[in-house]
Amino acid sequence: MVPDLSKLENIFESNPKEPGSLIAVLQDIQKEFRYLPVAALKETARILRVPLSTVYSASTFYKAFSLTPRGEKVIRVCKGTACHIKGADLILEQLESGLGIKAGETTPDLKYTIEVVNCVGACAMAPVMIVNDKYHGNVRCDRVLRLVKKD
Amino acid sequence: MLLAVIRRQGIDIPALCHHEAIEPTGNCRLCTVEITRENWGGWKKYVTSCLYPVEEGLIVNTHSEPVMQIRRTILDLQLANCPNAELIQELAAEYGIHETSYEKQPEGDNCIMCYACTRICEVLGCSAISPVNRGHDKVISGPFGEAPPDCIGCLACAQICPTDVIPWSDKDGVRTIWDKKFDLVACKKCGKTIITREFADFLIERRKLPREYFNICDDCKRQELADKMGGIISQAEEAAL
Amino acid sequence: MRIDSIDKLNRWREECRDNLGAHKKKIMVCLGPGCLAGGSDEILEEFIKVVSDRKIKGVSVEAVKKTGCHGLCARGPLVVIEPEGIFYSKVKKAHVADIVDKTVVKGELIDKLLYADETSGEKIVDYRKIPFYARQKKIALRNVGQIDPDSLEDYVARDGYAALARVLTGMKPQEVIDAVTASGLRGRGGGGFPAGRKWATCAKIDSDVRYVLCNGDEGDPGAFMDRCIMEGDPHTVLEGMIICAYAVGSGQGYIYVREEYPLAVINLQKAIEAARECGLLGENILGTGFSFDIGISRGGGAFVCGESSALMKSVAGEIGEPRAKYIRSVVRGLHDKPTVLNNVESYANVPVIIDRGAEWFASIGTEKSTGTKAFSLAGKVNNTGLIEVPMGITLREIIYDIGGGIQGGREFKAVQTGGPSGGCLPAEKLDLSVDFDTLTEAGSMMGSGGMIVMDDRTCMVDVARYFLKFLVDESCGKCVPCREGLFQLHRMCERICEGRAEEKDLAIMRDLSEVIHRASLCGLGQSGPNPFLSTVMYFEDEYLAHIRDRKCPGKVCRELITYDINDKCTGCLACISVCPVDAITGEKKKKHVLNQDLCTKCGSCYAVCTYDAIDIE
C-alpha cells in the first residue's frame, strides 16, 4: 500500500512552516494515514527545516505515533491503575489469544491493532477498552471478543 | 558552572557526559555534588555540578557520604547496563565496585546514553543521529535505524564517545561508520588519507576554505613548504652570486 | 455578537438567564467519560428524537441538554430532570420514551431508575440529597455536569466571565495577584506550590514576553478530574487563564492537552472560538484594551510531558525530555521566557476566588491547604466517580460516606493517591486529613487527584510492580538513575512477585530508591521510587510473605498461586469458553477439570465464574 502523499499538502498548509510545528504536523499525518509513512517524515523534515533524525526521534518518543500501519480497528486497552486492579490484564489476554497478535501489533490483514494505553481517564468504569473512538466500560473478559467483532 | 570551578581547584570528580565542546545536559549524574548555604539550616541539596550555576556563598561538598553513595550506585547501575565498558569498569573499581549488585544486561552494548555523540553532531550542524525510542529502550541511531543521510563521516561522534562504542573503520581509502561508506580524500602525492570527501566538501562550503588545501596530506604539505622556501632561498643565493 | 463593554456583558447575562430559565424543564444527559462508556451519546440522540417527535407544550428540543460529567459514574449513564433534580441512573436507550412520556410530561417518577441507597435500599429522587452529592462542595467543578459545555450562554448565565469583567475594570494586576495569594490557592497539579507566589515571581521579571500555560496533561493513571473540567466546563479554564494573563502581563497562552483526551481538545477549541467571537478572548478583551489569546497544544502521548520543562519543550514542538530546573521555568520557561504554568483545576478555581473573594475561599479547607480538591474516585469502591471535597476531609469520609464503602462488602486494604509519584495508605491512615502536607508526611501525596481504593484482593507488591512498570515505560531515558535505576527496581519487584527474591534484596531496593530520589534529573525519577517505598513502609509483611513463604496474600501474583475448580461447579461452560489457553475441559452440567500444566493463572475463569467454584491457593 503506497500512501497518497498529496494529502500532505493540506497538512503543511494548515501549520506554520517552522520547526515548532513538528509535533502538530506529525499528529496530523498520523491522523490522516493512521501511521507515519517514511516518505511523509522525510517531507516533513524538508518542509519544516528540521533534521530528519529529530523527526524520527520525535516519532519514536511519543506513543501517539506509529511507524507501521495500524489496523482498521484500533483496540486500546486501558492499563490505568483502576483498570489494572480490576483485571485489565485479563482483557488483554483475551484479545491477544483471540486475535493472535500481541499488544502493539496489527493483524496481517490490517483489520485489528491492539494497543495498551496508560489510562484514558474513564477510571470509574474500569476496566475500560476503546474500539476506535468508542468507549466500553466495565468490560468483562468473556465479552471482550464479542464487543470487538460487533463494533 | 560549578564543575569548572571544582576542577580548577584540582578536585577530581567524574563526569562522563561532560565535554567542553557541547552544552551540558546532566545525563550521567556522576558529577552530582552536595550543596548547602549557611542560612539553609542544615538542609542539603544534590545537584549536578555541570549544570549548576556558580553562586556567592554556596557551600559545596564534592565527596560527602551521600554523594559517594550516589556515584557508587550510578556506576553500579552502569556496570549492569554495560558490563564490558572498560571506562565504567575502571571508574567503578575506583569507587570500590568490582561486580554489579544488579541484574546484568546481556544485550548491553556499552552505550551509557550520555548523548555526547548526538550533541556534537548537532554542534557540527549535521544532526545526523539522534536518541531514538524512550526509557530503557532508548538507543542512538540514524533515522529509521538506517545509515544516516546527513552523516558526513567526520568521526566526531566516535571520537567524543567516552566508552568507545561507535564502531568505525578506515580501510582501502574507505571509511565506514553508521553503516555508511565514505571515500577518504587521498593525498595526490603519497595517497595518505585524513578526512572524508564529504567532510572536506562540508568544510570548503561552510567555512569558505580553498579546495586545494585538501588535495595533499599534512606530510606532503610540509615538504612542499620546505621545497618552496628552499627554492626562494636558492634563487636569492644565486642572485647574490 | 461582539461584547465590547462590561455593560453589554451584564445585559447579555440577564438575557441568557431569562432564556435558560432556572424554573424551566430540562433534560440533562451526562456525556462524561463514564456515561459515554455506557452509551450515553445514543441516549442523548434518542431524547432529541423523542422530544421533537412528541411536540410537548413548553418542552422544546432545546430542553434536552448534554452535560459534562455529573459525578456518580458508577450509576451511569445518568439523566437528570431539572428543575426538580430527578436523578435517573443506569438509563438505557429503551428507557428514553418512558422518561419523556411519564416524567417530563406527567411528572411521574420511574421507580426502577431512581437511586437506591446502598444499605437501606431507600429510593432518593433529588440527586442533591444522595449522600454522594450531599457531602461534596463544588468550586472548580461548579458547572461540570450542570451546563452544556458547548454553550457560552450557559456559562455566562452561571456568572461566567463576571470575574474577568471585574478584574479588567476594577482591579490592578497586583491586586489580582494579592487576591490569589490571600486565597491560599495551591497548585492542584500535585506539587501544591502557592499559585499567587508563582504569579508574583513571573510578573516581577523584566521581559517583553510572558506566557501563561495550562497543564492539561493529566497523566496520572486513575485521574480524570481535569479531563472532566476541560470537557464539561471549558470556559472556566479560559477565564482563569485570562485573569492570570492580566495579572502577570501576558499576551499569549497555551493549553497543553494530552493525546488521550480528544474530546477535551474539541470542546476547548469550540470554547476558544466562541470566546473570541464575543470579544472575551483575543484583541481588546471586553473593550478594555487588554489583549490575550490562547492556543491549544496537543500532547503526543508521553507521561513525562506533565513535567513542566518537558511540557514546555513539547509545546515548542520538541521532544519532551526534561531539563535541569536550577533556573525555574517561571523565570525561564517556554521559548526561554518567563512562564506561569498551572494545571486545569487551579485555573478553574480562579474565577470563583475573584467572584466570591479570597477570604471566602481561604475559609474553606484547612489553614495551609485552602479551598477544595477534586478527586476521581476509582477502584474497588461502590460509588466510583468524580467528586470535589473541602480540604481537610478525612479519607474515611471520602471512601465510606461519599464513596459508599468497598464493593461487595470486602475489606478495605489501601488507598492510592498521587498517581505514580504518590503512595498507598493503609486502613490505619483512613482518618488522616486530606491536605497537601498531611498526605506528604504520611508518605503519599495529594497528586493531581486520582484516588484508587483497593480491597483485600489487591496485592500491594503487585501494585508497586505495576507503578514501576508504568514509570519504566514512561521514563524519557535521559538520565541514568531514572532509566537504569527504575528499570532495576522494577526487575527486583518482579522477582519478589515471582517468588525468586531474597530478604537482602529489600535493603538493596531501599538504598537504590534513595539514590534514584536524590540523583534523578526530574520529578518523574525523583518520585519514582515512591510506589515501592510507601508500600514497603505500610505493607512490609506482604513483601515478606512473598519472599519468605513464597505466598501472595492478595492472591494476585501468578507464580505464587494455583487455581482449581471446586465442587460448587455446575458445569456451565463459562470458564471453558473464556480460558485463553484451553486449560479447562468438561461437559455441560458436569464438573469441569483444570489442567494445571496448561494453566497460565490469568484468572479469567475466576472472573467469569458466578458460582464461586474457582479456588485460588
Next chain:
Amino acid sequence: MKFRFEVIPSLCIGCRTCELACAFTHSRDKKPGRSRIYPIAYADDKYVPVVCLQCDDAACAKSCMFDAIHRNEETGAMEIDQERCVKCMACVAACPYGCALVDDIHDEIVKCDLCEGTPACVQFCPTKALVYRRL
C-alpha cells in the same frame, strides 16, 4: 600580537635539536610529545625548519567546527583547546602547511603553541636559526 617567530633557513644545519627540544617540552606522563617543528631537507644538506606560521587568517581555526582553536593574544600562537577538541582532524586536513599534527602517543591533535611565550626550540637551536622576538 607582541611577538614574532622567525626562521632563518640559511642558518639551519638540520641537526634536529629543535625537534628534540619540542618533543621533550611537550612531554606528559613521562612520554615525549610529537614535535611540532621539523627541519626538512629541500636539497642536499640544506634545510628549512618547518613550523606553524601562526597565520593571520588561520585555516586551522576556520576549519574547526567546535571552536577549539584560538589565538593567544599574548604570544600570538594559535592554540588548540584540548578540552574542546574532538579530534575530527579537520585542522590536520585543512592547514595548508601541514602544521596541525596528530600526536599518537598522547592521542591528541597538536600544533606549535610557542611554548606560552618561551619557545624551547629557539632556546636550544645551536645556530640561532630560530628567533622569537618582540615586535
